[in-house]
Amino acid sequence: MLPPMRFDLIDLKLFLAVVDAGSITRGAVDCGLSLSAASERLRDLEADGGVALLERGRRGVTPTRAGEALAHHARLIHRQLGQMRGELAEHAASVRTTVRLHANTAAVAELLPPRLAPWMAAHPRVDVELKERQSNEIARAVRAGLAEIGILSDAVDTSGLTLRPFAVDRLVVVAAPDDPCTAEKALSFSRIIDRHFVGLASGALQDHIELQAAKAGYRLRMRLRVANFEGICRMAAAGVGVGIVPETAARRHRGTPKLAIVRLTDDWAVRRLAICTLSQEEPAAPALDLVEHLAAFPPSSRGR
Known part of the structure; x- marks a missing residue:
């Protein structure tokens, strides 16, 4: 039985940014994190899941099959969060919302x-x-x-x-x-x-x-x-x-x-x-x- 994965929304956002950029450095910049902090979060993700999520090479990184699965679900979560924020904004005039x-x-x-x-x-x-x-x-x-x-x-x-x-x-x-x-x-x-x-x-x-x-x-x-x-x-x-x-x-x-x-x-x-x-x-x-x-x-x- 696989151990439960512990992650937060920042982890998911970082992982998606790294996958789409093909670079941990660029992904860290996109998320406003230092390279060391981003690398530590990614290592913790892999350690918690007990599976490699990224293949690291001289020209950058690519997701493993497990990484592709995580990226797919992370995208769904981010889209649902965006929809949730939009719907909440419609019902609460005092709530600030952000468009990316x-x-x-x-x-x-x-x-x-x-x-x-x-x-x-x-x-x-x-x-x-x-x-x-x-x-x-x-x-x-x-x-x-x-x-x-x-x-x-x-x-x-x-x-x-x-x-x-x-x-x-x-x-x-x-x-x-x-x-x-x-x-x-x-x-x-x-x-x-x-x-x-x-x-x-x-x-x-x-x-x-x-x-x-x-x-x-x-x-x-x-x-x-x-x-x-x-x-x-x-x-x-x-x-x-x-x-x-x-x-x-x-x-x-x-x-x-x-x-x-x-x-x-x-x-x-x-x-x-x-x-x-x-x-x-x-x-x-x-x-x-x-x-x-x-x-x-x-x-x-x-x-x-």
């Missing part, structure tokens, strides 16, 4: 703020836990019940998810007006891939750009990393290097002296963003209301 929203860099920095702000002002008892992630990570998080809502590129695997159009996110090159690349109105990434770049210090968009370079056999030569799109635009305008930013960000900073904007022609530079929720069940009331609010405007009007 994961979105890519362009949505977090450019497209969401003007839509999210009025909704939150109108719903003072609803908090939004907003996390920036890559689109494939967002899809996994929503499927796993770690987020009620995602905003992602519809180019990734969205099986099991319901999608609603949100925005068209176009990436452009920003540079000084006398930079050679500004002689054309549009160019491909291959034309600038060997140049010095100014980019973000971290984030899903920067990871996406560097992944495209890696697919072409290059490692970007990063001359400077900054905290936001404004920093990229200012440094690019000064001739420090070229940058790649969402078109909405480039146009917002067009007033920056001497900033030139050139369209990227690569397919990956045009991303159709969608709002995603789990197909098999409707989000709790606050999350559903936010989804309907975000989807209320045509994609062409986003960020303009």
Whole structure:
């Protein structure tokens, strides 16, 4: 007879985060835990159950068959908790509730703020836990019940998810007006891939750009990393290097002296963003209301 497993909701949330990230380190960060605390919780889970839940390797971790079973039930528990919170919020005006929203860099920095702000002002008892992630990570998080809502590129695997159009996110090159690349109105990434770049210090968009370079056999030569799109635009305008930013960000900073904007022609530079929720069940009331609010405007009007 197997010994009874002793765990709490934090253990389940951590285990799901680790499985979906394929990394104990990333899972710990997602749950706000230190690596040592997360590792100890996972070891205790395995010790209590008397069974290995994770296979640990040089490239990360993967769930064992027992781990897959635990992840399945943990997802169900998290979904039921979300539904419970939503239903309780409907019956108690004084109860605060939280909507978990994961979105890519362009949505977090450019497209969401003007839509999210009025909704939150109108719903003072609803908090939004907003996390920036890559689109494939967002899809996994929503499927796993770690987020009620995602905003992602519809180019990734969205099986099991319901999608609603949100925005068209176009990436452009920003540079000084006398930079050679500004002689054309549009160019491909291959034309600038060997140049010095100014980019973000971290984030899903920067990871996406560097992944495209890696697919072409290059490692970007990063001359400077900054905290936001404004920093990229200012440094690019000064001739420090070229940058790649969402078109909405480039146009917002067009007033920056001497900033030139050139369209990227690569397919990956045009991303159709969608709002995603789990197909098999409707989000709790606050999350559903936010989804309907975000989807209320045509994609062409986003960020303009």
